Amino acid sequence: MFLRLVYESFRRQKRSKLLAGFAITLGVGVATAMIAVATDIGDKINRELRSYGANLIVTPQEDTLDLEIGGVNLKPPSDGAFLNEADLPKIKGMYWRNNILGFAPMLPANVSLGPSGNSQTVTLLGTYFSKTLTLGTQTFVTGVRVTHPWWKVHGAWPGDDSQDVLLGEKLADRLGSQVGSQIDVSGHPHRISGFLSTGGPEDNQIVAPLPLAQQILGKPGAVRRIYVSALTKPEDAFARRDPKSMSGTTYDRWYCSPYAQSIAYQLQEAIPHSHAEQIRQVAQNEGAVLASIEGLMMLVTLGALLASALAVSAAMAIAIFERRGEVGLMRALGAGNLSVAAIFFAEATLLALVGGAVGFSGGTLLARRIGHSIFNSQITIQPVLLPLILAIAVVVTFAGSAAAIRRAVNFDPVYALRGDA
Amino acid sequence: MIAHTPPFMDNKLTSRRSSAPHTSMFLRMLMRAAVLRRGRAASALLAMVVAAAVATAMLTLYVDVQAKLRKEFRNYGANVVVIAKDGRTLPPDSQRTVQTALSGRGLAVPFAYIVARTAQGQPIVVAGTDLEEARKLNSWWSVTSWPGATHDALVGIRAMPVVSSDGKAFDLSFNQRSIHLIPSASLKTGSAEDSRIYLSLSDFEAWTGVQPSAIEIRAPGSPQQINALVAKLTDDLPAAEVRAVRQIVEGEARVLGKTRSTLLASAVLIILTAALCVLSTLSGWVLDRRRDFAIMKALGASERMIAGFFAAEAALLGAVGAIFGFVIGVGVAIWIGRINFHAAVLPRLSVLPTVVLGSVGVALMSAALPIFLLRRVQPAMILKGE
Known part of the structure; x- marks a missing residue:
């Protein structure tokens, strides 16, 4: 009898059930999408923050002091220590290799430009542009196009194995050079593949593939420093502790957390005779920005949950209110409050489960769309969320129905049947 | 909820009606509708207020978040x-x-x-x-x-x-x-x-x-x-x-842009949900008053007049709800600014017209659906209770 009542109710009142179901579906869909976006926003914004460039730098351990003013290096280029280019792929063999979005080695050299007798000295910076490296079986592409996304080239990026160079735009202005023409760098002609604009000291430099700089310096395989762009977790008190003073398990926990400090520590392990340090300007500010955006989205999600809960309860209240005549009939026939309420709750549960499931898949699609159109990447939803969302849907539907059901059963059957509502 | 005597059936009222101007009757009906069905009217108003508050908070945050986040980005230095x-x-x-x-x-x-x-x-x-x-x-x-x-x-x-x-x-x-x-x-x-x-x-x-x-x-x-x-x-x-410094300026523009887009998408979703909530509550409220509707019709009111009455009622509800909601929404936005950005979010009066117009629009839409449904029904059927 109970089942039949519920079944017939769904069969005969398709319109009102559809309306209530639609409200639940929409509410759950919005809630799912917002929860998915809020839980993923940290990761997405973290990646966007990488557009500030590298947050870690690796230098030779025994290096002499830098003599750099306004980006111009006054140190004799052959002075000091170097890192070994052959060690670079090892960065992708580290524990946190998946958090390393890219790295770019740098090797500055001083070169003379133009014909002898009328030459000027400028800095030539050797680096990777978009170089394919292999470690074991995996290959990956890295270089300044990943680590320095604000570098813009007018013309074309040179190939990493070519002899072409990029000319800083200020330098190009001074020299009056053309894209595609030749320039004499320390006596050898090189093709200018494009002009580089960075808003930094590189605007007055030549940027060239790494082998070219090594050849000019006469130091094959040498690298002065490496810029590393890594996804990190905001620093906390634990991150700042000295790994040497830690016990076994604490050390493991520290080592396996993607703090800038622990990634720097692992970079030091991966590259022999190196010293890795966070670039504090970039690394330290990420946390604050990330925290405030995450906090904002959390609060907004709370607002979304509240709005969808209200929408669901409003729809349920109306669906039940419309049926007070039916309640009156049941009560007139001798049904107790409990059995009337049981029928409504059973219906509500069914509606919540179906609406919740449909809403969850709709919300998943919505979140995916948002991720795609805003961040150009997938927002993934943990399937673990499904039972949680369904439970929330059932609870909210119950809560929304409870007041209306109480009113319906307390309503005098006589008035209900007369229609005096 | 016991059947009440509609106001215009009251003897004293009828005598007063003859002397009172038409508008006061209209207002009286509005007032009585609100007072006599306190519970339903309150829940409709509550839905309206919540929706308007949510919309205000989201729009205020959307307008203000740029300034607030810029302050965080200034920590990147020159x-x-x-x-x-x-x-x-x-x-x-x-x-x-x-x-x-x-x-x-x-x-x-x-x-x-x-x-x-x-x-x-x-x-x-x-x-x-x-x-x-x-x-x-x-x-x-x-x-x-x-x-x-x-x-x-x-x-x-x-x-x-x-x-x-x-x-x-x-x-x-x-x-x-x-x-x-x-x-x-x-x-x-x-x-x-x-x-x-x-x-x-x-x-x-x-x-x-x-x-x-x-x-x-x-x-x-x-x-x-x-x-x-x-x-x-x-x-x-x-x-x-x-x-x-392009590194700083461009990075900031990028992160800000993405954050604002996400917030906009969320705001649209939340406001839609809130509007849906208003739509169902208000439609229920109007539908619930089909007896008033039937009596008015039986007494010879034209359909246009009845529709006008319900529409005015819905619009008033929308406007009142929007104003209360605006105040609450600004409060929520300020609170969010305090706890998340440690700075007050300023109330944006420019948001007010949007919220009021939007609320009144949604309220009118909610009234339109039940009026349309009720028009086809004979008053006798409703009054008989079917």
Whole structure:
């Protein structure tokens, strides 16, 4: 009898059930999408923050002091220590290799430009542009196009194995050079593949593939420093502790957390005779920005949950209110409050489960769309969320129905049947 | 909810109605509708208020979040730099020119650089700056304790072992003039600063006589305002090269843009849901009053008049709800600003018309559906209770 009542109710009142179901579906869909976006926003914004460039730098351990003013290096280029280019792929063999979005080695050299007798000295910076490296079986592409996304080239990026160079735009202005023409760098002609604009000291430099700089310096395989762009977790008190003073398990926990400090520590392990340090300007500010955006989205999600809960309860209240005549009939026939309420709750549960499931898949699609159109990447939803969302849907539907059901059963059957509502 | 006597059936009311103007009757009906069905009217109003509050909070946040996040992004330091051309120093009044252009908003910190020699003859970069201001500009500098006394030096972590491995005072020389410095603090940044020694500008100028060659500026505002500042400074300071730090400006624009888009998408979703909530509650309210509808019709009211009555009622509800909701929504936005950005979000009056119009629109839409449904029903059927 109970089942039949519920079944017939769904069969005969398709319109009102559809309306209530639609409200639940929409509410759950919005809630799912917002929860998915809020839980993923940290990761997405973290990646966007990488557009500030590298947050870690690796230098030779025994290096002499830098003599750099306004980006111009006054140190004799052959002075000091170097890192070994052959060690670079090892960065992708580290524990946190998946958090390393890219790295770019740098090797500055001083070169003379133009014909002898009328030459000027400028800095030539050797680096990777978009170089394919292999470690074991995996290959990956890295270089300044990943680590320095604000570098813009007018013309074309040179190939990493070519002899072409990029000319800083200020330098190009001074020299009056053309894209595609030749320039004499320390006596050898090189093709200018494009002009580089960075808003930094590189605007007055030549940027060239790494082998070219090594050849000019006469130091094959040498690298002065490496810029590393890594996804990190905001620093906390634990991150700042000295790994040497830690016990076994604490050390493991520290080592396996993607703090800038622990990634720097692992970079030091991966590259022999190196010293890795966070670039504090970039690394330290990420946390604050990330925290405030995450906090904002959390609060907004709370607002979304509240709005969808209200929408669901409003729809349920109306669906039940419309049926007070039916309640009156049941009560007139001798049904107790409990059995009337049981029928409504059973219906509500069914509606919540179906609406919740449909809403969850709709919300998943919505979140995916948002991720795609805003961040150009997938927002993934943990399937673990499904039972949680369904439970929330059932609870909210119950809560929304409870007041209306109480009113319906307390309503005098006589008035209900007369229609005096 | 016991059947009530509709107001216009009341004897006293009928007599009064004959003398009262038409509008007062209309208002009376509105009032009675609200008072007699307090519970339903209250829940409809509540839905309206909540929806309007949510919409106000979201729109206010959307408008304000840019300004709030920009403040966080200012912690990245200078976004504009002024550098003297060809390795010379800046004209003496440059700092004042920059300050005038900034007109009190933002920060401008001068930097002077030389290469000095240690007692062992090793070259080292020494910088002079306004340490107080540099501290504000570069909040990420990790400094053991900011020096205050004269001849105190802030020594980069890599420069420290070169000049004073045991923390003792040391001498530096520049152009045959030497200075005796106390390494009172160490500095760590992970960049070029680690290899330098920083002095207060007064110590630096007294020792070397060299003027600042760079000014680092933290300018507030949007990319357009920053570009305008760069253009203005380029005109005012012909001896210098002025440029925006693209790394900072572009990174900020990108993250801000994405955040705002996400917030907009969320705002649209939330406002839609809230509107749906209003739609169902209000439709229920109107549908619930089909007996009033039937009586009016039975008494000979035209359909247009009835529709007008319900529409006016819904519009009034929408407007009242929107105004209460606006106040609450502003409160919520301020609260969010306090706990998330540690700064008050300002109420935006420009949001008010949007919220009111939107609320009234949704309310009218909610009334339209049941009116449309009820039009086809015979009054007798409703009054009979079917």
